[in-house]
Amino acid sequence: MLKVFLFFLTFSFFSFAYAEGDMAAEETHVHIEDGVIYCDVQTFNQEAYVLKVIGSGSPMTVFWQFEILQVRDFWLDKAVVSIRxxxxxxxxxxxxxxxxxxxxxGVVKYTNDAEEAMHFLTRMEQAAVADVSILDKDADFLLETKLFTHEGEDEEQGWWASVTDWGEDMGSVSLQLSQANNDAE
Amino acid sequence: MQSNHGLAPFLMRIIPFIGVTFLSILIYFVWPSSDHFGPVYLNWINIGLLFSLAIWLFVFGIRRLQSAKEVGVNLRTKLVTVMVLMVLLPSLVLQVTANQIINKGFDVWFDVRVDTLLDKAMNLAQGFYQDIELDMELSLKQVIDTHDFPALEPTPLGSLVLNQYMEKQLHKYGWDKLELFDASERLIATAQKTTQNQGLEDLTTQPISDAGRLSIALGRYTIDHDIRDDSEYVIGYLPLFAQRRLVGLFRAEVELPKEITASARSIEADYRTYKELDRHRQGIQDTFMNTLMIVMILIVCIAGVFAVVFARRLTSPMEDLANALEQVKTGDFDALVDVQGDDELSSLALSFNDMIKRLKYNMQTLTETQSELTNALVNSRQRQYVLENLLANLHSGVILLDASGEIRLVNDTCKALLMFPERSQEKVSIYDFSEAHLKPILAFFETLQTQDLDSLQSELVLTYGLQTVKILARGTLLGGEDDVFSGWLLVFDDITQLADAQKHRAWAEVAQRLAHEIKNPLTPIKLSTERVKRRFRDQVDNVKVFDTCTDAVINQVERLQRLLADFSDLATLPKPNMEVTTIASLLRELRELYSPYTNLTFEGMPDGEVFCDADQIRQVLINLIDNALATKGHVRVYVEVTDKDTRFYVQDDGQGIDESAKEHIFEPYFSTKAEGSGLGLAIAQRISEEHHGQLLLLSAAAPTRFCMWLPHVQASDVKEGEA
Incomplete structure (x- = not known):
């Protein structure tokens, strides 16, 4: 009876996590141009929240974190590039x-359109992540993107926020370096 | 004292409750919030499962606590549970109430009217700024529409016309400052309202902003805001074209009133703060509730710890008492408890210690008494054993009776002596002596009892079947009314042989004396009489008479001599020479001896042997047969062999024996015949008794029957008896 009980409990938790994972709405695109890896990423989940925050007059700061992970079979993936x-x-x-x-x-710009400001925060276009030359062409890599948001003008949130805020996972994209190398040649 | 207060057992006991706490925290985190994104039913399923698991763990923990063998754990658990519940229930009520108050407070705080008011205030502030901007736009439009500004190129820098124009526009539109830049963004003219305390440093020119460049790029006016030196400005840019060529740029600037901008910025700050609070309303509400809940949990935990400590302090003396009691149950009376404080429990501990001390003293006393009693019992049993052996080996029969006549003790000798019937019931009282042969015993006791005698001695004759036993009975009153035991002690001695021996010794002495006294003169009498007869027979006148007289004297003397010989035999009967003799040989000799007699028949010739002096037994039988033949009737001789004895019967069908002679027939010198000496049956009976048998007259009336029974005694038994 206890085993059945624990089975349902575990099943329910995993179902919950799976459903939550499905509900993440993000879109990440990667393209390589002239030996540089660019990433276009946009979050849809945060748009309403961001628009509400900046529409009510509160400053907002976001950080887009791009990590290139070298895929390993029997160990955790190794981060080789990380930019914010x-x-x-x-x-x-x-x-x-x-x-x-x-x-x-350090570019500063004013806008009278709140949605433009919102998109300024929730979209990152043509973000140069890394040069292909620093990556081993024989290895497999993943590009992981995370979005860290917080209200206010402070760029650093302190150690507690760094511990508790794991960011919003924007998904991971496999890097096709062989095709990029061919294009480069 | 044994202690179960280790850290490890304590942790093992609280692990289920730690699990309950963990599950409760998990339930809290899984609880769906108002802004939950996604399906809620999974949360409720999780909550239900976690809650069930928490309840199960709680019940398991409680049962585990209650099942612990530690003394007092049940009471401690109850105390802790009650105290925690006493804190938890009000805390829960307080928590619910506080939650309601917080909810209501937040509803009041974030009232729609406040929201609307702030929106209106914000709109007002924005309207003010928009109006200023609109004024600036209208002004710039009017500047464009009037076309009255001078041509810039022919106008030299700092020319009076241009300055007058600038001054005119400044005052016309109420601007605070008007600057004119050429196509290269160089300042070529400026007009500014003069204010008090204004110096030359205030004439500095601000660089063209992005809005200014935007106006140049767009070819139309733009409005910009600038904040500097704690003041806000609305700036309007107006590009000047000549023949579609940029020739200059107007920048008009209006400083906003500081009071109004301060108010507007204050409204903006409040609006932003309010919106932030509204946006984090749920979070703040949760923070308040969580803080209250954490405080409540802390209070409950502190109360629980306090309850545990208090319950342990409260139950510790009871636990000590219970442990001490367990030790006392195992026989350890040194288990004293520590007395601490001056409360009821310490008083109880003191009383317990006193009780244990008294119990220990009583136990020691009891042990000593038990030891003494054991020794006494051993001695008593030894004495009883000695007494029982003594009684068992005593040749006297002993009966111990209590006051009511109940038999308290009777030895085997008594049972044999009094010939208790083997198949009769066990006799528990003297009044159970209902058998005929025991009547004299009962009569003896009743005499002793009814006459209130301290002691009584009497000779009793018990007749049981063919046996007649003479007993010397002695009764003694034991104890008195004040003694522990009162009753009677009856002692019986078999004096049958002693009486017979005394009787025979008396008769033997009489016989010897008579023989001695009478035999001596008889011989001279007989010799004298024969001498007188020989000498004086011829001299007497009447020879016949003389012969008759002398013969009579001689015959009577001879008769007296035979009589004296019998007396002598009776007195000096030799000890029987016991040997094994077959019954058949005895009867065969008798048959040959009495063969002439036709009225005598020997019936049967049984096998078997008797251990006897054949001559003496033959003499007894001859005496009995002679007596029977003297009756002139038919005589029968037969033998019966039983398991215990051999019985020789002699029966005649003569006239029988008178009742008066029956009692004296075995007494010496008693004879129913004129010529008999009266010693035959007496000698016969003595011979029988010498053989441990008996000669009895079974039937005095016709047919007269005598019986001589001899026991089956072996030679070894006889020798042991003689030894």
Whole structure:
């Protein structure tokens, strides 16, 4: 009886996790141009939340984390590349302008459209992740993308946030380096 | 004291409750929130399963606690449970109430009216900024529509016309500052409202912003905002074209009133804060509730720890008492408990210690008494054993009677002596002596009892079947009314042989004396009489008479001499020379001896042997047969062999024996015949008794029957008896 009970409990938990995994809505695309790996990624789950936050006047900061993992058979995958790209939106409700700031390059831009500011945070286009030359062409790699969001202008959330905030998994894409190498040649 | 207070057992006991706590936390995390994304039924299934598992673990933990063999654990568990429930239930009520209050408070806090008010305030602030921007737009439009600005190229820098134009526009549209840049973004003219305390440093020019460049690119005016030096400005850019060529850029600037911008920024900050709070309303609400719940759990845990400590302190003395009691049950009376404090439990411990001390003293006393009693019992049993052996080996029969006549003790000798019937019931009282041969015993006891005698001695004759036993009975009153035991002691001695021996010795002495006294003068009398007869027979006148007289004297003397010889035989009867003799040889000799007699028949010739002096037995039988033949009747002689004895019967069908003579027939000198000496049957009976048998007159009336029975005694038995 106890075994049956534990079976249902485990089954229920796994079903729950599986269902949660299915509900993650993200879209990640990778393309390699001129020996550089670019990634286009967009989250749909966060759009309403981000629009609500910046629409109510709260600054918001996001970090897109791109990791290239070398696939290993009998061990955990090894991270060979990891970059974080930050973006920030600071609303000005009185003038109804949203300051869009790219933390990686320091570009600042105002917009009067809240949705534009929202898309500035929830979309990352043409993000240069790595140069193909640093990767072993005989190995298999995965590109994993995570999105870290937090309200406010502070770029660092402290050690507690780094421990508790594991980010939103935006999915992983297999890298076809052989095709890229052929194109490059 | 044995202790079960180790850390490991304690951890093993609380593991189920740790599991319950873990499951409760898990339930909390699985509980679906209001903004839960996805299907909720899985959460409820998980919650149901986790809750069931938590309940099962809790019950298991409680049962595990209750099943522990540690003394007092049940009471401790109950105390802890009650105390935790006493804290938990009010805490739960408080938690529910607080949750309700928090919910209501949040509803009031985030009321729609507040939301609307803040929206309106925000709209007002935004409207103010929009109005300023609109004014700027209208102003710039009017500048464009009027076309009254001078041509820039022919106008030299700092020309009066341009300055006048700038001043005019500044005052016309109420701007605070108006700047004119050429196509190379160089400032060529500026107009500014003068204010008090304004210095030359205030004439610095701000660089063209992105909005300005955007206006150049778009070819139309743009509006921008700038915040500097704690002031906000609305800036309008207006590109100037001549023949579709950019020749200049107007930048008009209006400083917003600080009071209004401060208020607007305050409204914005409040609006943002309110929206943040509203957005995190559920989180804040959860934080409040979680804080309350954590506080409640902490209180319950502290109460639980306090309850455990308190219950342990409360039950520890009882546990010590119970352990001590267990030790006492095993016989260890050194199990004293520690007395701590001055409360009821310490008083109980003191009383327990006193009780144990008294119990120990009593047990020691009891042990000593038991030892003494055991020794006494051993001695008593030894005495009883000695007494029983003594009684068993005693040749006297002993009966111990209590006051009511109940038999308390009777030895085997008594049973044999009194000839208790073997198949009769076990006699428990003297009044059970209902058999005929035991009547004299009962009469003896009744005499002793009714006459209230301290002691009594009497000779009794018991007749049981063919046996007649003479007994010397002695009775003694034991104890008195105040003694532990009162009753009678009856002692019986078989004096049959002693009486017979005394009787025979008396008769033997009489016979010897008579023989001695009478035999001596008889011979001279006889010799004198014969001498007188020989000498004086011729001299007497009447010879016949003389002969008759002398013959009579001589005959009587001879008769007296024979009589004296019988007396002598009776007195000096030799000891029988016992040997094994066949019954057939005895009877055969007698048959030959009495062959002339036709009225005598020997019936049967049984096999078997008797251990006797054949001559003496033959003499007895001859005496009996002679007596029978004297009756002139038919005489029968026969023998019966039983398991115990051999019985010789002599029967005649004569006239029988008178009742008066019957009792004296075995007494010496008693004879029914004129010529008999009266010693034959007496000698015959003595010979029988010398052979451990008896001669009895079974029937005095016709047919007269005598019986001589001889026991089957072996030579070895006789020798042992003689020894």
């Amino acid at each position: 790209l930050g973006r920030q939106v600071i609303p000005d409700l009185v003038t109804q302008r949203w300051l869009m700031r790219d933390l990686s390059v």
